[in-house]
Amino acid sequence: MIRSLRGMNDILSPENERFEFFINTATTIAKRYGFEYFEAPLLEETALFKRSVGESSDIVGKEMYQFTDKGGNDVCLRPEGTAGVVRAFIQNKLDKKGGIQRFFYHGPMFRYERPQKGRLREFHQFGVESFGIASVYEDSSVIMMVADILKALGITFRLKLNSLGCPECMPPYRQKLVGFLESVEEHICDDCVRRKATNPIRVLDCKNSSCQKVYIEAPKLLDNLCESCDSDFTTLQKLLTDNGIDFEIDNHLVRGLDYYSKTAFEFISDGIGAQSAIAGGGRYDRLVEFLDGRPTPAVGFAIGIERLLELIVMPEPIREGYYFGAMDEIGIDMVMQSAQKKRQSERVIIEYTAKSLKAHLKGADRVHARYCAVVGENELKAGTIWVKDLVEKSESVIKVETI
RNA sequence: GUGAGAUUAGCUCAGUUGGUUAGAGCACUGGUUUGUGGUGCCGGGGGUCGCGGGUUCGAAUCCCGUAUCUCACCCCA
Incomplete structure (x- = not known):
């Protein structure tokens, strides 16, 4: 791999x-x-x-x-x-x-x-x-x-x-600081000795506590x-x-x-x-x-x-858009068409395999859809589609043409 | 670049002094009196135990190497 x-x-x-x-x-x-x-x-x-x-x-x-x-x-x-x-x-x-x-x-x-x-x-x-x-x-x-x-x-x-x-x-202060560092060179760590030459200001940030003790006496930039x-x-x-x-x-x-x-x-x-x-x-x-x-x-x-x-506090996820599914093989093509129409203006997730209503509701829930639209035997005959609002928990049956 | 600790299922982790076929929870998936989710119950799939050597009758377990991750140093966002 x-x-x-x-x-x-x-x-x-x-x-x-x-x-x-x-x-x-x-x-x-x-x-x-x-x-x-x-x-x-x-x-x-x-x-x-x-x-x-x-x-x-x-x-x-x-x-x-x-x-x-x-x-x-x-x-x-x-x-x-x-x-x-x-x-x-x-x-x-x-x-x-x-x-x-x-x-x-x-x-x-x-x-x-x-x-x-x-x-x-x-x-x-x-x-x-x-x-x-x-x-x-x-x-x-x-x-x-x-x-x-x-x-x-x-x-x-x-x-x-x-x-x-x-x-x-800054430059005069730097001079002053380097002068100070030279006077205490025996008491500071190797890193600080190196920093004295490369970037003396950074010694002040040293995490070594014995160095920090020495730097209490160091000239302060804010005073200069x-x-x-x-x-x-x-x-x-x-x-x-x-x-x-x-x-x-x-x-x-x-x-x-x-x-x-x-x-x-x-x-x-x-x-x-x-x-x-x-x-x-x-x-x-x-x-x-x-x-x-x-x-x-x-x-x-x-x-x-x-x-x-990992510190970001996310806002509550909101349910959005539609989930479309069919309960019988034969209804899938029709669902596909309705869903595609809806997709021009809404977020739409389509399930391509026929499943029980329960399984579709589970699926709709998992993708955080607001509405679960399912076509079963009854709907297929009547040319309608069953829609449940997963937030309001209300249901309705609408004509496919009105989608 | 230096030092220390880890690595077992998709995720979080158990795994006895080395001993049959390596487990759990979550997740996934299917079913559950006929068409009602997020929240019941039952089942199922899924692992060359990081990788490569070694010791051994036998290694997830012991040893060596290596990769990656984590923690600290250095430094930085």
């Missing part, structure tokens, strides 16, 4: 219903916030991810599905969605167009990782990218949009917030923000509070991708295992420029759909 590749799952019932419900819900809400659908290719030039996500990240360093295509191009299956959207944004000269442009997307992403609960090699994200607004008001709108989506799905969450600073205040970053962060907190969004400040929150600046946020859900981050995002004002576009402020987020699936 040929099996699917490791970490690549089929999505079938009942997850597929949740999946579809999620996409519909998220799409409706994204449109309410003024976002429009956008689709970028799954395959992109490797250089795109190296430049945007960052060579220091694990994603680019060891998790990409990278290969050479038949034309000799160095290509990658996308490990995340933002890079492709930004590339398309620039390539289609939307950066020159200016103004405010808001997009949402959803689809598969690929990372060559060891799979476990909430972590797959092919997984799906729903994300949005808002271009052209530097104001922190858009940050708050984007965060409220995630909250709206999660609420609509019946998912409870915790929101973590941080500011990563800007090109003005420049005036504008600081006031933006304050404004953001006020906006969220005004709109009834609870949050906690987590100055250890570091986004894993290099392109983020200023606002960084993460939505956490307890009870889905170690992979508790269900959505993450933030501002990336420099990325468009960095990929050779006209400087354009931007903010966005991505939701990990698989991580959400």
Whole structure:
């Protein structure tokens, strides 16, 4: 038997219903916030991810599905969605167009990782990218949009917030932090020593408790923000509070991708295992420029759909449409015609084999049909069809021509 | 990439110190005083015990390898 590749799952019932419900819900809400659908290719030039996500990240360093295509191009299956959207944004000269442009997307992403609960090699994200607004008001709108989506799905969450600073205040802070790390190098773990060189900010996120003890003394990014970053962060907190969004400040929150600046946020859900981050995002004002576009402020987020699936509270399934069946072989063709007519406007399930009435009712029930329409001996003679409303439990006999 | 635990019917799981033909519940399917479901009763089909070796008179059971899944690390959605 040929099996699917490791970490690549089929999505079938009942997850597929949740999946579809999620996409519909998220799409409706994204449109309410003024976002429009956008689709970028799954395959992109490797250089795109190296430049945007960052060579220091694990994603680019060891998790990409990278290969050479038949034309000799160095290509990658996308490990995340933002890079492709930004590339398309620039390539289609939307950066020159200016103004405010808001997009949402959803689809598969690929990372060559060891799979476990909430972590797959092919997984799906729903994300949005808002271009052209530097104001922190858009940050708050984007965060409220995630909250709206999660609420609509019946998912409870915790929101973590941080500011990563800007090109003005981040580099000096980084210097300060590296200086501190060098002074305590003997007391921190090997991973942190490695991080000091590759991405020092990430040591703050280290799960090693002895490291955390050392970092209590570390310089705090929030104490080192420049005036504008600081006031933006304050404004953001006020906006969220005004709109009834609870949050906690987590100055250890570091986004894993290099392109983020200023606002960084993460939505956490307890009870889905170690992979508790269900959505993450933030501002990336420099990325468009960095990929050779006209400087354009931007903010966005991505939701990990698989991580959400088991948390989604589905609405009550409603009975819908018709079930058609016949009790005798001879009635099947006639049922087929009536059903086909009905199918032009309603959901219709047809049973092709003759069965007892009881069996048909069972069948109608199983496919969640509202009405069970059956032709038996009596109906065949009279040119009628027997219909039972499975919700009202009422029955009627109607002429076939009136279907 | 590292460490640990699992894998028996479509699903969730039993299975004794290694011993006839490997079981249950759910699901599916059929029947049940004649044409009434989701919710009675009775029956039926369905398993090379993850795969490959080994030990043994005999392996679901013990040993080795391998694949997959799960948990943790790393990292991330």
